[in-house]
Amino acid sequence: MQFENENIYHIYNQGNNRQQIFFTRDNYMFFLQKIKDYILPFSDILAWCLMPNHFHLMIYVNKAKLDFINQNINRTRTLNQSLAIMLRSYTRAINLQENRTGSLFRERTKALCLTRNTELTPSYFNSEFGTVLNIDMPELNYVQVCFEYIYKNPIKAGLVNAPEDWEFTSYLDFTGIRNWQLINRKRIEEFITC
Template sequence: MKFETHSVYHIYNRGNNSQKIFFTEANYLFFLDKIRKELIPHGDILCYCLMPNHFHLMILTPEDFKSYDLNNAIGILLRSYTRAINLQEGRSGSLFQQKTKAKELIDKNNNNAVNYLATCAHYIHLNPVRAGLAEHLNQWRFSSYLDLAGLRNGTLCNKELFFMLSGIRKDEFIKESEAMLDFKRMSFK
């Protein structure tokens, strides 16, 4: 993956053959701790969601970073987590799909693209509802929705930076999240 300086990326990967990657609550917490140790030195986490068989991260790259360092950090995160799960589950081999995907969310030539940050965050946070793991966004502990909505005081995400870059206020974010949740519920019927 080639990362540009001072840009926002939606980074995601899933288990091989869509298999589970998180087996216990401790696995989710361990992965979040690994994100803090491996990725935060290379960028700001703006939002995230961990699902039983995949994960989503939104990250802002700083002005003074090297693309190689972030790629290397993602590799270390996934390899070290895989080693721990393989030991825990008595398995071997790759846990994640070979290629982690990253989509740049800010088109530097299009000012309207910045608003896509909030839309992407809603998409990321709606994953547990779409999968039937939660009825409401505030019921899934392993996402940053609780932090961005002011319902938890987590420190993994840079909340202020998320709201500044997305161009919306916290109350607008909550209203938009609720509206998208209502829309998704209507779509399931």
């Protein structure tokens, strides 16, 4: 994955062999803390949804690379490295909790750039309504469609009947039902039509 400043990315991964990655409410909360610690320093979060066997993040990258001081040594870390550290750390904790070994997530985490059309990013998005071109129509814009897709994920999986019924999504924060302060509402308003 190569992240670039001032672009929006849809980041997602699922359990290896589609296995469960969250076993308790505490696991979901622990993963959210990891997002806060490892992703938030680099980006603004526009949307997130944690499902029993996968996760989705939509982020706006402010800085793809940051300097950190660790034990009086100045080191540079990229968002890509920080994401990898986050997933490894979470995997170690779950392996310990579940008395298991090995990979928890699929080998490759996906990160699709939603704001740039290059040879690496498709100019279309397959949705439940068919193929949507990444065009300048707010209701059909790739960013808008992906934003809504993330929130509809628990419904599509048959876990709930409405997005506000799933606790582990930023939909509750976006709509003002809850205020966990992980998303950046001001940044969302720049890209999403409500």
